[in-house]
Amino acid sequence: GSLALVSPNLMESQPLQNSEDHLALSRSYLARNFRQDARPWVIAYSGGKDSTLTLQLAYELLLSLPPGERKPVHVLASDTLVEAPNIEAYIRGSLALIAADARGRGLPVSTHLVTPGLENSFWVNLIGKGYSPPSRWFRWCTSKMKSKLLAGLKEQLPAIFATPPY
DSSP: OOEEEEOTTTOOEEEEOSHHHHHHHHHHHHHHHHTTOSOOEEEEOOSSHHHHHHHHHHHHHHHHSOGGGOOOEEEEEEOOSOSOHHHHHHHHHHHHHHHHHHHHHTOOEEEEEEOOOGGGSHHIIIIISOOOOOOSSOOHHIIIIIIHHHHHGGGTOHHHHSSOOO
């Protein structure tokens, strides 16, 4: 059977027969949303499959547009300072490759890696504040160490966040 995706703007269902249909529709929605206004885009990147695909599609979109239609895209990643060394190296390496490729192609893409301050670090929360270790049921590390990091980036990138959401 095919899946149906409801367009939020058109409220009409479109049958999707295969992954190519999904990809084409995703690209179409991405392009339409990108062109809606001049605000820079912010893409949260973790290196996982979902954020990697989102970033890949946005990057391909930028490449397909003439330079005058491109707007800044900021790729944000967070390092909790307790990542496995191979994960930390992968994220840092990925961000460096993305930034270098974007520069080489003249794309308005910048990468940003944020880390928690001492007061929000894993060990201060675990030992100093008495939080229990993160688990499936108590995932304090996501809100304390990732979401707050990205919110704190507002000071460094005010132009991105200055425009109120529509």
